[in-house]
Amino acid sequence: xxxxxxxxxxxxxxxxxxxxxxxxxxxxxxxxxxxxxxxxxxxxxxxxxxxxxxxxxxxxxxxxxxxxxxxxxxxxxxxxxxxxxxxxxxxxxxxxxxxxxxxxxxxxxxxxxxxxxxxxxxxxxxxxxxxxxxxxxxxxxxxxxxxxxxxxxxxxxxxxxxxxxxxxxxxxxxxxxxxxxxxxxxxxxxxxxxxxxxxxxxxxxxxxxxxxxxxxxxxxxxxxxxxxxxxxxxxxxxxxxxxxxxxxxxxxxxxxxxxxxxxxxxxxxxxxxxxxxxxxxxxxxxxxxxxxxxxxxxxxxxxxxxxxxxxxxxxxxxxxxxxxxxxxxxxxxxxxxxxxxxxxxxxxxxxxxxxxxxxxxxxxxxxxxxxxxxxxxxxxxxxxxxxxxxxxxxxxxxxxxxxxxxxxxxxxxxxxxxxxxxxxxxxxxxxxxxxxxxxxxxxxxxxxxxxxxxxxxxxxxxxxxxxxxxxxxxxxxxxxxxxxxxxxxxxxxxxxxxxxxxxxxxxxxxxxxxxxxxxxxxxxxxxxxxxxxxxxxxxxxxxxxxxxxxxxxxxxxxxxxxxxxxxxxxxxxxxxxxxxxxxxxxxxxxxxxxxxxxxxxxxxxxxxxxxxxxxxxxxxxxxxxxxxxxxxxxxxxxxxxxxxxxxxxxxxxxxxxxxxxxxxxxxxxxxxxxxxxxxxxxxxxxxxxxxxxxxxxxxxxxxxxxxxxxxxxxxxxxxxxxxxx
Amino acid sequence: xxxxxxxxxxxxxxxxxxxxxxxxxxxxxxxxxxxxxxxxxxxxxxxxxxxxxxxxxxxxxxxxxxxxxxxxxxxxxxxxxxxxxxxxxxxxxxxxxxxxxxxxxxxxxxxxxxxxxxxxxxxxxxxxx
Numbered sequence: 043x044x045x046x047x048x049x050x051x052x053x054x055x056x057x058x059x060x061x062x063x064x065x066x067x068x069x070x071x072x073x074x075x076x077x078x079x080x081x082x083x084x085x086x087x088x089x090x091x092x093x094x095x096x097x098x099x100x101x102x103x104x105x106x107x108x109x110x111x112x113x114x115x116x117x118x119x120x121x122x123x124x125x126x127x128x129x130x131x132x133x134x135x136x137x138x139x140x141x142x143x144x145x146x147x148x149x150x151x152x153x154x155x156x157x158x159x160x161x162x163x164x165x166x167x168x169x170x171x172x173x174x175x176x177x178x179x180x181x182x183x184x185x186x187x188x189x190x191x192x193x194x195x196x197x198x199x200x201x202x203x204x205x206x207x208x209x210x211x212x213x214x215x216x217x218x219x220x221x222x223x224x225x226x227x228x229x230x231x232x233x234x235x236x237x238x239x240x241x242x243x244x245x246x247x248x249x250x251x252x253x254x255x256x257x258x259x260x261x262x263x264x265x266x267x268x269x270x271x272x273x274x275x276x277x278x279x280x281x282x283x284x285x286x287x288x289x290x291x292x293x294x295x296x297x298x299x300x301x302x303x304x305x306x307x308x309x310x311x312x313x314x315x316x317x318x319x320x321x322x323x324x325x326x327x328x329x330x331x332x333x334x335x336x337x338x339x340x341x342x343x344x345x346x347x348x349x350x351x352x353x354x355x356x357x358x359x360x361x362x363x364x365x366x367x368x369x370x371x372x373x374x375x376x377x378x379x380x381x382x383x384x385x386x387x388x389x390x391x392x393x394x395x396x397x398x399x400x401x402x403x404x405x406x407x408x409x410x411x412x413x414x415x416x417x418x419x420x421x422x423x424x425x426x427x428x429x430x431x432x433x434x435x436x437x438x439x440x441x442x443x444x445x446x447x448x449x450x451x452x453x454x455x456x457x458x459x460x461x462x463x464x465x466x467x468x469x470x471x472x473x474x475x476x477x478x479x480x481x482x483x484x485x486x487x488x489x490x491x492x493x494x495x496x497x498x499x500x501x502x503x504x505x506x507x508x509x510x511x512x513x514x515x516x517x518x519x520x521x522x523x524x525x526x527x528x529x530x531x532x533x534x535x536x537x538x539x540x541x542x543x544x545x546x547x548x549x550x551x552x553x554x555x556x557x558x559x560x561x562x563x564x565x566x567x568x569x570x571x572x573x574x575x576x577x578x579x580x581x582x583x584x585x586x587x588x589x590x591x592x593x594x595x596x597x598x599x600x601x602x603x604x605x606x607x608x609x610x611x612x613x614x615x616x617x618x619x620x621x622x623x624x625x626x627x628x629x630x631x632x633x634x635x636x637x638x639x640x641x642x643x644x645x646x647x648x649x650x651x652x653x654x655x656x657x658x659x660x661x662x663x664x665x666x667x668x669x670x671x672x673x674x675x676x677x678x679x680x681x682x683x684x685x686x687x688x689x690x691x692x693x694x695x696x697x698x699x700x701x702x703x704x705x706x707x708x709x710x711x712x713x714x715x716x717x718x719x720x721x722x723x724x725x726x727x728x729x730x731x732x733x734x735x736x737x738x739x740x741x742x743x744x745x746x747x748x749x750x751x752x753x754x755x756x757x758x759x760x761x762x763x764x765x766x767x
Numbered sequence: 768x769x770x771x772x773x774x775x776x777x778x779x780x781x782x783x784x785x786x787x788x789x790x791x792x793x794x795x796x797x798x799x800x801x802x803x804x805x806x807x808x809x810x811x812x813x814x815x816x817x818x819x820x821x822x823x824x825x826x827x828x829x830x831x832x833x834x835x836x837x838x839x840x841x842x843x844x845x846x847x848x849x850x851x852x853x854x855x856x857x858x859x860x861x862x863x864x865x866x867x868x869x870x871x872x873x874x875x876x877x878x879x880x881x882x883x884x885x886x887x888x889x890x891x892x893x894x895x896x
Contacts, residue, residue: 082829096877189892
């Protein structure tokens, strides 16, 4: 990539950060808790986007950013008051700006009319005269500070070391070394050392020759020119070396004459106190408390005060911690590391097992050492997984915009409350969360919340609240989307489900069962397919995508109070909670998330349907019983159901089935190894893992087994297999 | 006639994009020693710990803005002669006027070309070799 293209990519990355900053700042303003620094940060975000865009000649982006920036500048300078209406306009402008950034990045098109409309709204906010940008030409000339001759090469100095050795000519021309040294003394503090090593024995002394040299250490603010000027008249008659003494950052010696006469002090710039600042920066290592200094106080006094911790300011100001140092690493490298750690975990487990088999006592040194190794391995695994973990913020922060748009479309005032944005989860999980979350929030506003009139009639505030929260709970991340709407209209859901033939018209269902009907494929409560929710996906798709991530989704609804969707997801996709089972001497793993319950079939409960097809009666309903050994081709005659264990599972779209296995070995976390990467895709097998004893165990692909065994349409199942590959 | 390679430069801007652009411009002009800082405070800290002969600083930055940095530099004798070029995001006459008051050596309006960057640096240092 050529350097400019790389910088361009950096620019778009930075834009995303700035857009996020812009939005969170505006939201803070909307909530009414914005200080001047927030407004400044908001301004700076737009300003920075404009500045960068200019460098890459992104004209449309620059134009819009400019109009936006002008309005924000009005607000920053206090000429435009922050009101609800103003902030709403700014928020919409932020959305348009985000569109422009994305359009500039990927070449997508822009809604010109919408842009023009918002630009007009922004201009209406002021300033009066419209655009105040002036061109550079009519500035006239500035008298810039000239650079002193020595300055270009002049490093930061604390003073000068001057070595001065007169030649005989100097004395012959009636110049005096002592006078020159005294002159030098006027430039600052001097320390003079005499070098008399050139002095010969008295017998050899030539009274007209020059033997002495001096080294002067001059501290102060004199520049090199001034130092050399002292020797101007003896130039050529002496050896002269002037070298700077470089200031070291640690010496907190702001010299006494900090108040430079050439600095205009007529215009105090904000509350900036240079002395305090310098002292703080110099002593950067220790967190400092800038003491209160009267603005008129001379800077040196301030610096002096700072030398001692100020007693009235015990804890010091809450300085934000420095933004953590970060490095960008190729995802591939991280994944490779995760893979290796996976191997390490397996290896360690195998080693432990061998040691146990070798008959070492638990209290033996070897066993105890292995215990420590196990601990360490687990810690390494956690730390490595944490590298891939990211806060859910990146997906949460897309939601405010969505809420604004849906609110505008439905005409329902909505407030979005987010919590737990810092909760971390695997990057892939975050990426795949965006779609389901978008859909659920749309649903919550479109179907969940009532119209403002209805809400008021029910004694609720007109503004609906949608709450989006994330939290860690027992090794998983739990994300909730809750609304304070009317809750699920169970009567309606039931009648629609009956209408669509999903349930019998007279089915007796519990409230919970009715609520769960909305996850059934083909269910849609909206009588007219609205523009918002009806995009051809229903809650069944949401449920499927959550399950594909190894997650579960549940709904809780209370009439008149609202509904809550709770999703529980694994923190990583690299490990899986598995039920280890044996089938015909093979060890297999079933994902625990899919298992509803396990049971020991009784002879009377199992009924044959002809051929090998069987069903099992579980609490008055018949569920297909699938012999995993048969499904995977391990055996040709089905296992006697009473000799095995049935795992009641819930697959895609809520379809239930019972998987018959020989025995359950236990439950454990397994490291997922892709079978495709190492071998090829095998129907009915999702992946593989390596167990503690070193054996490879296959992880079952529940959905495919169910689909194929049911013979529903084995061809379709095969197709889906190909599609998921 | 200073050689660009002998001038140690510090680029101060909170935007990585702008820092990279200035750096790439400077490199094109033959500069070798280029340091970066993300805000005025960090810039000042660097100036106190290593010799810097030219500062190219953005104006609008968090913590300590460009004008604040300029004032601090001009107020601290060991570094006060450092050449200082202010980057401004937009043609703001008042801003440049104030920077001039505080002893700025020149200014540069974003977006800039390498030619303009060269012109402004030469206006301060003389023709670059």
